Amino acid sequence: MKNIAVIGAGTMGNGIAHTFAQFNYKVHLIDVSQEALDKGMATISKNLDRMVAKEKISETDKKKTLANISTFTAINEGAKNVDLVVEAATENVSLKSKIFKELDEVCDENTILATNTSSISITQIAAVTNRPEKVIGMHFMNPVPIMKLVEIIRGYNTSDHVMNTIVDLSKKVHKIPVEVNDYPGFVANRILMPMINESIETLYNGVAGVKEIDTVMMLGMAHPMGPLQLADFIGLDVCLSILNVMHDGFKNPKYAPCPLLVNMVMAGKLGIKSGEGFYDYSENRKAERVAKMFS
Numbered sequence: 001m002k003n004i005a006v007i008g009a010g011t012m013g014n015g016i017a018h019t020f021a022q023f024n025y026k027v028h029l030i031d032v033s034q035e036a037l038d039k040g041m042a043t044i045s046k047n048l049d050r051m052v053a054k055e056k057i058s059e060t061d062k063k064k065t066l067a068n069i070s071t072f073t074a075i076n077e078g079a080k081n082v083d084l085v086v087e088a089a090t091e092n093v094s095l096k097s098k099i100f101k102e103l104d105e106v107c108d109e110n111t112i113l114a115t116n117t118s119s120i121s122i123t124q125i126a127a128v129t130n131r132p133e134k135v136i137g138m139h140f141m142n143p144v145p146i147m148k149l150v151e152i153i154r155g156y157n158t159s160d161h162v163m164n165t166i167v168d169l170s171k172k173v174h175k176i177p178v179e180v181n182d183y184p185g186f187v188a189n190r191i192l193m194p195m196i197n198e199s200i201e202t203l204y205n206g207v208a209g210v211k212e213i214d215t216v217m218m219l220g221m222a223h224p225m226g227p228l229q230l231a232d233f234i235g236l237d238v239c240l241s242i243l244n245v246m247h248d249g250f251k252n253p254k255y256a257p258c259p260l261l262v263n264m265v266m267a268g269k270l271g272i273k274s275g276e277g278f279y280d281y282s283e284n285r286k287a288e289r290v291a292k293m294f295s
């Protein structure tokens, strides 16, 4: 495995591209938007600078990592002749189905197609291709260059060979893979999202304020970050769509998203990426708050 295409240059896509490039894989970073590609590359560069400052990598490593990434705005150019595609586009089932149909046509028959989806069925995505045995979930955690876990999701038809290849690859980029089966939310979000949703419900019911809820969970449960701050960090739109997938998939009202979360997303309050969520991230306070999260 040498050449990897990453689809989507947003929060996750740029982190995934950074990680593979740092371990010397040739990465094709693909996004429909040139602006997203430029922003993604700027984020990678800034994150590499932070690693250089902390003496985790050298200036030469930074240059080599950046040189390993090329950018594309079309899947039929960027996903040709690669061994693996990791799709990290927006969490939307019809968008992902469209992307996987195109990948199935464009990619070599041996190319493995992975998705970084947080909750959408791998089996459903695989079903739009003619290679369901080569489709797998590779669920990285945010921020990708720092977080060790990768949830590897076996779709109904995923072959053992593909599972083993992706587990080995995850270890090669110094991640810790955990194998799970394909049910809505997998393991990470099935447990995390109800906790975040309940925190929002607690706020919505007026039991306590944002800071108080986060403080209880940080100091009382030894969580490094409060659930409302974590929701801002993940993106409130992403949290909402994961809850909707679990609600639809299990038909269980316990996964119904809190009306406050729905309202905030409709109002464009998406967390860090929009500048405001449960906390204020307006320019002068953003850098300080983000730096604090990773210190």
Ligand SMILES: NC(=O)c1ccc[n+]([C@@H]2O[C@H](COP(=O)([O-])OP(=O)(O)OC[C@H]3O[C@@H](n4cnc5c(N)ncnc54)[C@H](O)[C@@H]3O)[C@@H](O)[C@H]2O)c1
Pocket: 007, 008, 009, 010, 011, 012, 013, 030, 031, 032, 033, 036, 087, 088, 089, 090, 091, 092, 095, 099, 116, 117, 118, 119, 139, 140, 141, 142, 233, 234, 235, 238
């Ligand atoms: N944000 C998180 O913490 C997190 C964690 C784990 C997994 N995920 C999953 O990763 C995926 C991406 O999430 P994100 O937070 O990076 O989203 P994001 O909104 O930050 O980025 C998505 C990117 O996809 C691009 N895109 C949309 N349609 C495209 C297409 N047809 N071809 C190429 N690019 C396209 C957009 O332009 C955007 O740059 C989702 O499936 C999400 O569920 C997110």
